Amino acid sequence: MKNFVLSSLTAFIFSSVLWVIWSFFTVQSGVIPNWVGSLIYLPHAARVLMIVYFGWRSIPGLYLAELWGPYFIAEEAYNVPLLMTSLISVLSVPAALYSLKFFGFPLGTTRQSPLNKRNYQHIGLITMISSFFNALLVNFCLSQMHVNFEPKTGMFVEADINQVLRFFIGDMLGVLLVFVLLAIFLKPVLSKS
Amino acid sequence: MNKFYENISDALNMLYGLEKDLNIGHLTPNELKVFYTIIIGSADSSGRSNITEIVEKSGMSRSTVYKTLKKLSLEGVIQLTQSEEDGRESLVILNPVHN
Numbered sequence: 001m002k003n004f005v006l007s008s009l010t011a012f013i014f015s016s017v018l019w020v021i022w023s024f025f026t027v028q029s030g031v032i033p034n035w036v037g038s039l040i041y042l043p044h045a046a047r048v049l050m051i052v053y054f055g056w057r058s059i060p061g062l063y064l065a066e067l068w069g070p071y072f073i074a075e076e077a078y079n080v081p082l083l084m085t086s087l088i089s090v091l092s093v094p095a096a097l098y099s100l101k102f103f104g105f106p107l108g109t110t111r112q113s114p115l116n117k118r119n120y121q122h123i124g125l126i127t128m129i130s131s132f133f134n135a136l137l138v139n140f141c142l143s144q145m146h147v148n149f150e151p152k153t154g155m156f157v158e159a160d161i162n163q164v165l166r167f168f169i170g171d172m173l174g175v176l177l178v179f180v181l182l183a184i185f186l187k188p189v190l191s192k193s
Numbered sequence: 194m195n196k197f198y199e200n201i202s203d204a205l206n207m208l209y210g211l212e213k214d215l216n217i218g219h220l221t222p223n224e225l226k227v228f229y230t231i232i233i234g235s236a237d238s239s240g241r242s243n244i245t246e247i248v249e250k251s252g253m254s255r256s257t258v259y260k261t262l263k264k265l266s267l268e269g270v271i272q273l274t275q276s277e278e279d280g281r282e283s284l285v286i287l288n289p290v291h292n
Contacts, residue, residue: 006197053200109203118206120214183212184225189205 007054011061015046018178019069027073044089044134044171045178048127051093052107052117062090081145085138092137096129120179127175135167216270227251227261231271231285241284243276 019042026037046065050058066086097107105114115122139159142148148159220228230251234242248258262285265271269288276282 003196007200049204053204054197117203118210120207120211123207179208179211180215183208183215186205186208187212 004057007057008061011050011058012065015043015062015065018042018046023069038166039170039173040177041170041174042178045175047090047093048130048175052126059090063087066090081147085141088137088141089134092130092134095133096126099129127172131168131171134171135164139164223253223257224261227253227258235287241286243282243284
């Protein structure tokens, strides 16, 4: 129980911090235009890192973190379909892990493991597959429930392939940026460990 | 609780591998800052940047920048050549990465 609370709380804080940083530079300050911001979506790094290393225990924390930020900024925009898309985003990582396991690549911690969680290249593969699931399923869901808002026209439209690609690339670049920054900032810890 | 630390250790191991392959483990924070300034400068000016610009953009002293450039040059990360337009200026060129 203690491990569950600790993992979920860590996931919540980590994901929230990434979301606040991302939101500050894209939505709040306007330093980075919105469409560029979605090309580097940092919070996907929290989903990947936490679910790969802490497992299902981190899912409640991640889900809550996905909800509170956007809700805080745009309370009126929140409804049931958006609660679902947040859940799909969080579950895209377990979906990637289960798909890999299905094809004979279960997650392990040794060099012999087909999918080694200590190898960043394997984490890259999980990131790529989870980004693909996230981009495809979230946009499908948004389109089917007619909640995909197009700011230019002010109307709800079906998601196009550009948006799917933007989600896919955005998640991957966000993870890459967070991992490289973590590797740099944690340099003293890494060299000791 | 032990499981929690074990998970953190696995994550740190993964990041350590990334740091090792990026070859940034041995650089000090100041040297890293100079290195990133070179990368950003090179992206803006098709692979070349001059030392004066690097000093200005990095906010580091001229001597720190020179020491770092010498270190990076000895490691084969960059190449230092004289500018054809201005003989007094040295250009910093990033070497291609070979795996």
